[in-house]
Amino acid sequence: MPARGDHDAKRRDVSEAVWRVLGERGFGGLTLRAVAAELGASTGLVSHYFPSKRALMAHALEVAEERTANRALRTPPGPGLAGLRSALLDVLPLTEEMAGMSRAWVSSWDAALADPGLSAGQAARYLRWCEVLRGHLEAARELGELPADTDPEDLATVAAAFTHGLVVQALFDPKRLPPTRQTALLDSFLDGLARKR
Amino acid sequence: MPARGDHDAKRRDVSEAVWRVLGERGFGGLTLRAVAAELGASTGLVSHYFPSKRALMAHALEVAEERTANRALRTPPGPGLAGLRSALLDVLPLTEEMAGMSRAWVSSWDAALADPGLSAGQAARYLRWCEVLRGHLEAARELGELPADTDPEDLATVAAAFTHGLVVQALFDPKRLPPTRQTALLDSFLDGLARKR
Incomplete structure (x- = not known):
C-alpha cells in the first residue's frame, strides 16, 4: 500500500481522469479500461481504487456533485426574481x-x-433544487413581482423543468442555442412568470 | 439463412426483446447478452441481426422512433393553444x-x-419538434390567444424545454409528479404564455 499522502494524490489523479473520460464519452463510456488509458496506468491500478463498474459510477457521481457544489456561483444582484434568474443561469451550459x-x-x-x-x-x-427555487419565488411574491395567487411550489417545478430542458437542447444543438440565446430564452420565460393574469 | 417470412418474424421478436431490455435497463444495459437472455436465445442469434453494440443501439433508436411515431395521439380539440396543449400532453409520461x-x-x-x-x-x-410547436403558437397568435409581439420560434423552444424537463423530473419522481400534477403544471405553464404584458 502506498503512504497516505501518495494515496490521496493518486486518488485525485484518478478522479481527474474519471472526469475527463466522462466529458468525452459519458457514463456509457466510463469503464475501468478507459480510465486506465486516460491515466496511462494499468486497469489493475484503477480497480485498486474502484473494484467494480458500479463503484466507478458512484465515484463519478460524487465527482460531479463535488464540482457542481464547488463551482463559482453568481452573486445574485438582489432577492426575488433577480435571485431566481441568477440561480437558473448558474445551471445553464453558458461556459x-x-x-x-x-x-x-x-x-x-x-x-x-x-x-x-x-x-x-x-x-x-x-x-x-426545487426548494431553493421556491425560496426565490416566495421572495418574489412578497416583493409584488409575481401575482399574489402564484403557487411558489408549482412554479419552482416549472422553472426547474424549463431550465433542465433548455440544458438538454443546448447540449445537443449549441449552434442554435449559444449562451446569448439561452439567456434570452430564460429572460422570456421569467417575463412570462411576472405577467399579470 | 431462414426463409424471408421467418426472418421478418424473428426480427420482430428481437425488436420486442430490445424494447423490453431498454425499458428495464436503459441504453447502458442494452447488450447482445441481455437481449439474448430476454429472448431465451443465444448471443449468436442476436449478433446475426446486430453485429455490433452500435448496430444494436441504432436499432433501439429506430424502435423508439417507430413506437413514438405510431403511438395513439390525442385529437386536438381546436387550433392554437388547444393544439399546443394537446401536442405537449402527447409527450408527457401520463401512461x-x-x-x-x-x-x-x-x-x-x-x-x-x-x-x-x-x-x-x-x-x-x-x-x-420545435417546428410543429411553432405552428401551434403562430395559430394561437393569429387567434389573439397570445400577445401580438409573441415570438413563436422562441416560445416553441421554451415550450419544448419545459416539457422535456418535466418528463425527466416525472420519470425520477413519479410520486411527486403523478399524471394529474403534470397536467396541472402544463396548464399553469400555458397560462403564463397567454398572459398580458
Missing part, C-alpha cells in the same frame, strides 16, 4: 466548464433510471 | 406506455451525446 458539468449530469440519467438507489438520489437532488 | 417511451429517449441521451452522428440526429429531432 465550457458548465457544459462539461451539464453533460455529465444529463449523461448520468441513463444509469440512474436503471438503478433504484441512484434514481432516489436524483429525485432527492431535484427536491433540494 | 405506462408513454413512461416507457420517455424513459427510452431520456436514456438515449447518454450515448447520443458521445456520438456525433447520434447527436446530430437528436438535434434534428428537436428542430422538427
Whole structure:
C-alpha cells in the first residue's frame, strides 16, 4: 500500500481522469479500461481504487456533485426574481466548464433510471433544487413581482423543468442555442412568470 | 439463412426483446447478452441481426422512433393553444406506455451525446419538434390567444424545454409528479404564455 499522502494524490489523479473520460464519452463510456488509458496506468491500478463498474459510477457521481457544489456561483444582484434568474443561469451550459458539468449530469440519467438507489438520489437532488427555487419565488411574491395567487411550489417545478430542458437542447444543438440565446430564452420565460393574469 | 417470412418474424421478436431490455435497463444495459437472455436465445442469434453494440443501439433508436411515431395521439380539440396543449400532453409520461417511451429517449441521451452522428440526429429531432410547436403558437397568435409581439420560434423552444424537463423530473419522481400534477403544471405553464404584458 502506498503512504497516505501518495494515496490521496493518486486518488485525485484518478478522479481527474474519471472526469475527463466522462466529458468525452459519458457514463456509457466510463469503464475501468478507459480510465486506465486516460491515466496511462494499468486497469489493475484503477480497480485498486474502484473494484467494480458500479463503484466507478458512484465515484463519478460524487465527482460531479463535488464540482457542481464547488463551482463559482453568481452573486445574485438582489432577492426575488433577480435571485431566481441568477440561480437558473448558474445551471445553464453558458461556459465550457458548465457544459462539461451539464453533460455529465444529463449523461448520468441513463444509469440512474436503471438503478433504484441512484434514481432516489436524483429525485432527492431535484427536491433540494426545487426548494431553493421556491425560496426565490416566495421572495418574489412578497416583493409584488409575481401575482399574489402564484403557487411558489408549482412554479419552482416549472422553472426547474424549463431550465433542465433548455440544458438538454443546448447540449445537443449549441449552434442554435449559444449562451446569448439561452439567456434570452430564460429572460422570456421569467417575463412570462411576472405577467399579470 | 431462414426463409424471408421467418426472418421478418424473428426480427420482430428481437425488436420486442430490445424494447423490453431498454425499458428495464436503459441504453447502458442494452447488450447482445441481455437481449439474448430476454429472448431465451443465444448471443449468436442476436449478433446475426446486430453485429455490433452500435448496430444494436441504432436499432433501439429506430424502435423508439417507430413506437413514438405510431403511438395513439390525442385529437386536438381546436387550433392554437388547444393544439399546443394537446401536442405537449402527447409527450408527457401520463401512461405506462408513454413512461416507457420517455424513459427510452431520456436514456438515449447518454450515448447520443458521445456520438456525433447520434447527436446530430437528436438535434434534428428537436428542430422538427420545435417546428410543429411553432405552428401551434403562430395559430394561437393569429387567434389573439397570445400577445401580438409573441415570438413563436422562441416560445416553441421554451415550450419544448419545459416539457422535456418535466418528463425527466416525472420519470425520477413519479410520486411527486403523478399524471394529474403534470397536467396541472402544463396548464399553469400555458397560462403564463397567454398572459398580458
